[in-house]
Amino acid sequence: MGGRFTRQHGAGRPDNQSRNHAPTAQRPPTRKPPGRFLALDEIDAFLARLGFRDRLIVPMFCSMGFRPGERFALRWNDIEEERVRGEAPRCLPIALVFPASTGQPISGHNYERDVIVPAAIRGGIMAKPPEKRRKAIRCGTRPLQ
Secondary structure, rough: OOOOOOHHHOOOHHHHHHOHHHHHOOOOOOOOOOOOOHHHHHHHHHHHHOOOOHHHHHHHHHHOOHHHHHHHHOOOEEEEHOOOOOOOOOOOOOOEOOOOOOOEOOOOOHHHHHHHHHHHHHHHHHHOOOOOOOOOOOOOOOOOO
């Protein structure tokens, strides 16, 4: 009637695959969501501590929802000309919108370390992180005699 495999027999799967293991699988660890969001006065204090270029970059990225890898890889040909207010810069379309001083894309980690965290500390939004100290390495050499 139903062929040689039926639902009753696990539809031809071996015994170890005849049941769903998803409910017993362990989930991978995830990040905890942030404990709080910034108040408007904290955002103003943070933006006031940024330079001109960074006061443009930070709100743009926050409002547009860029992923970390997309932030600084944005190129002029990724932007539709009719959406640019004012005069668009005349440059190669493959040029980065926010290049590093080397002309390469800015590293997101370096930008956070060098721009975001110091501005947040100066704005009173976050406490200064403790200094990281290197562990002293013993070389095992004997002093000269």
